[in-house]
Amino acid sequence: xxxxxxxxxxxxxxxxxxxxxxxxxxxxxxxxxxxxxxxxxxxxxxxxxxxxxxxxxxxxxxxxxxxxxxxxxxxxxxxxxxxxxxxxxxxxxxxxxxxxxxxxxxxxxxxxxxxxxxxxxxxxxxxxxxxxxxxxxxxxxxxxxxxxxxxxxxxxxxxxxxxxxxxxxxxxxxxxxxxxxxxxxxxxxxxxxxxxxxxxxxxxxxxxxxxxxxxxxxxxxxxxxxxxxxxxxxxxxxxxxxxxxxxxxxxxxxxxxxxxxxxxxxxxxxxxxxxxxxxxxxxxxxxxxxxxxxxxxxxxxxxxxxxxxxxxxxxxxxxxxxxxxxxxxxxxxxxxxxxxxxxxxxxxxxxxxxxxxxxxxxxxxxxxxxxxxxxxxxxxxxxxxxxxxxxxxxxxxxxxxxxxxxxxxxxxxxxxxxxxxxxxxxxxxxxxxxxxxxxxxxxxxxxx
Numbered sequence: 001x002x003x004x005x006x007x008x009x010x011x012x013x014x015x016x017x018x019x020x021x022x023x024x025x026x027x028x029x030x031x032x033x034x035x036x037x038x039x040x041x042x043x044x045x046x047x048x049x050x051x052x053x054x055x056x057x058x059x060x061x062x063x064x065x066x067x068x069x070x071x072x073x074x075x076x077x078x079x080x081x082x083x084x085x086x087x088x089x090x091x092x093x094x095x096x097x098x099x100x101x102x103x104x105x106x107x108x109x110x111x112x113x114x115x116x117x118x119x120x121x122x123x124x125x126x127x128x129x130x131x132x133x134x135x136x137x138x139x140x141x142x143x144x145x146x147x148x149x150x151x152x153x154x155x156x157x158x159x160x161x162x163x164x165x166x167x168x169x170x171x172x173x174x175x176x177x178x179x180x181x182x183x184x185x186x187x188x189x190x191x192x193x194x195x196x197x198x199x200x201x202x203x204x205x206x207x208x209x210x211x212x213x214x215x216x217x218x219x220x221x222x223x224x225x226x227x228x229x230x231x232x233x234x235x236x237x238x239x240x241x242x243x244x245x246x247x248x249x250x251x252x253x254x255x256x257x258x259x260x261x262x263x264x265x266x267x268x269x270x271x272x273x274x275x276x277x278x279x280x281x282x283x284x285x286x287x288x289x290x291x292x293x294x295x296x297x298x299x300x301x302x303x304x305x306x307x308x309x310x311x312x313x314x315x316x317x318x319x320x321x322x323x324x325x326x327x328x329x330x331x332x333x334x335x336x337x338x339x340x341x342x343x344x345x346x347x348x349x350x351x352x353x354x355x356x357x358x359x360x361x362x363x364x365x366x367x368x369x370x371x372x373x374x375x376x377x378x379x380x381x382x383x384x385x386x387x388x389x390x391x392x393x394x395x396x397x398x399x400x401x402x403x404x405x406x407x408x409x410x411x412x413x414x415x416x417x418x419x420x421x422x423x424x425x426x427x428x429x430x431x432x433x434x435x436x437x438x439x440x441x442x443x444x445x446x447x448x
Contacts, residue, residue, distance in 0.1 A: 004030055005350055006171030010154050012139050014040050016118055017318025017335035018176035019125045023070050024343035025174070026128040033168060035134045035156055040122060059117060061088050061107035061418030063333030066340060071124045075108060078120060084111040084241045086223035088418055089411040094227040095400040097274035098442070103403075103411030107418055111223055111240045113248060117332075136160070139177065141186060142314070143167055148190045150312035172351060173314050174342075176335075179300060181320035192309055200372045200383055201298040202325055205258035208250040208292050209266055211285035216245075218281050225277050229254055229327065231377045233274040236327070239281060249282060252327055255380050261291030299325045299375070301368055305361040310353045317342065321357075322364045325375055330367040333419055337363045366423060395435070399426065402438025405445070409434050 009029040011018045014036030025032045059067075067074045079085055089105035110117065126133055140155040153169040175183050184194040213219070219241065229236030229252050236252040251259035251269055259269040270279040301322040304310065318335040338360045345351045345359070376383045377393060403409040412431055415421035425431065 004028060005346060007031060008033060008168075008170050009172040009174065010035060010168055010170040011174045011176055012154065013176035013178060013318075013320075014038070014122070014133060014135075015176070015178065015318075016121065016332045017178075017320075017338070018174070019118070019121050020066075020070065020336055020339035021174045021176055021317060021342060022125050022131055023128070024339050024346060025172070026125075026131050027343070028346045029171065030130055032128075032131045033134055033170075034125075034131070035137050035139055035154065035168075037136065037138050037159070039135050041126070041133060041135065059110050059112075060329055060333035061105070061109070061415070062420045063336045064108050064110050065420070066333075066336040067121065070336075070339070071121070074120070074124070075110060078110055078112065081120075081243075083116070083243050084223055085109060086111070089407070089414040090223075092222045092225040092277065093410070094225075094275055094277075095403070096230050096397075097227070097233045098401070098404040099275070100400075100403040100410045101405055101407040103407030103409070103414070105411045105414050105418075107415065107420060109223060111242055113242050116243055139182075140165055141182075142173065142190075143169075144190055144311060148311065151314035171313065175314070175316045175320045176318045178319040179323035181302075181316065183316050183320060184302065187307075187311075190311060192311065193307055195302045195304045195307055198301040198303065198372075199298045200325070200375050200381060202254055202296070202375050202378070202381060203256050203298075204296040204325060204327060205253045205256075206250045206294040206296070206326070207253075207259035207261055207266065207269075208248060208294075209261075209263070209290075210242075210246050210248045210288045211282050212246055212288055213281065213285050219247075225281065227273050227275050227278065231379070234378075235259075235269070235272055235274075237270065237273055237278050239278050246288060247282070247285070249278060255378060258293065258295070261293050263287055263291070266291055296326060299323060299368075299371060301364065303361070304357040305354075307354075307357075310357065312353060315342070315351060315353050315356050317360060321360060322368060324367060325371045328367070328371045328374070328417075330371060330419070334364060334367055337419070367419065370417070370423075395426075398439040399435045401442040402435045404438075404442045406434055406438040406441075409438055 005028040008031040009025040011022050011034045014034045022032050022034050086109050088107040088109045089103040093100040136159040138157045140157050142151050143153040145152050151173050153167050155167050157165045175181055188194055224240040226238050227236055234254055239249045242248050317338040324330045341359045345356050375381050412425055416425055
């Protein structure tokens with residue numbers, strides 16, 4: 001076909017970032033091979049390669065829109081399969097211990113567990129002509145040309161006993177292996193510099209259990225209940241209705257704090273949240289599994305776009321480029337945005353790695369500033385606190401207060417947090433007026 005750019009592209013990693021990369025690559029290469037160390041076909045449960053797979057995941061609104069764009073009818077089919085959905089601004093949100101006034105956004109929240117959501121994407125990708133999932137294969141390293149100016153393939157090791165390492169040639173290799181990516185090491189081996197890294201250490205923990213409610217009426221029709229952790233209320237939680245009539249609850253601790261996994265300790269910990277809503281819902285619910293704990297030490301951004309040299313035929317995306325504090329739910333959606341960047345480069349006749357890495361740096365910037373800026377609100381977190389950060393923090397504090405009494409503020413904030421609207425939407429004259437008036441009203445209500 002005349003619109004094909006090459007014979008084969010290889011994607012390293014079969015999680016969401018890798019699957020979305022494979023989706024757009026399938027339009028430009030005769031064959032797309034996704035190399036994955038786990039068994040993934042038919043899997044709808046958490047697996048070893050996705051450490052946080054059992055915990056509550058947020059697909060932001062922009063991510064949901066992109067899935068519908070790349071896989072027409074995706075949300076419709078999810079609803080038909082029994083996956084709960086709702087308006088993002090009408091969920092039960094709590095910031096700084098106060099409930100936000102619901103505000104209709106028109107943005108859809110798809111409330112599926114990460115494994116189920118990923119499985120639905122994987123099924124659509126695997127059905128594409130030319131796409132193959134190479135499961136149970138470990139990635140050994142990259143292969144380069146003679147002068148190491150371009151990557152020409154990848155070395156893989158099948159996990160079967162006695163199997164030999166083999167080399168897979170490729171016109172393009174995509175690293176979507178997540179935060180444990182070895183690209184910095186591979187670059188160094190080929191004579192390139194390692195990228196600079198920015199780290200925001202938050203020492204986050206997730207402790208998660210699933211429950212079957214004895215009476216779903218206790219939810220009052222809500223899709224989720226989210227008392228979000230903050231410097232003023234450090235313990236947080238997410239409760240979401242999910243598939244099969246269950247709810248999943250993830251308790252979040254920061255800076256070394258962690259909820260117990262045993263049922264008694266888990267329920268007791270919910271009493272320490274700033275609001276009683278989650279304890280009220282699950283205190284007499286039926287547990288359907290044991291608790292699981294996931295720890296996330298630090299957000300990490302690798303600044304590949306700053307490198308003066310980078311090999312051809314090779315790009316990095318997803319958590320391999322930037323791993324966000326998962327409490328903000330940005331990872332899958334940023335990966336989806338990066339897949340659109342990859343599609344755009346492919347449509348122009350090929351991928352120049354340095355140009356691609358510069359473009360995804362632009363995609364990463366806003367969510368990184370959002371999550372890193374919020375984490376710097378904890379005094380113990382190390383990082384630069386500029387006058388601009390101080391001003392932004394003060395404004396966001398006022399905005400969250402105003403959202404407790406003004407649903408339009410809530411709706412606008414959710415559009416921005418959902419990566420559908422730009423941060424400029426929070427600074428329009430009307431919004432600044434609403435924030436000023438709403439924060440005053442909220443302050444007066446607390447004082448009374």
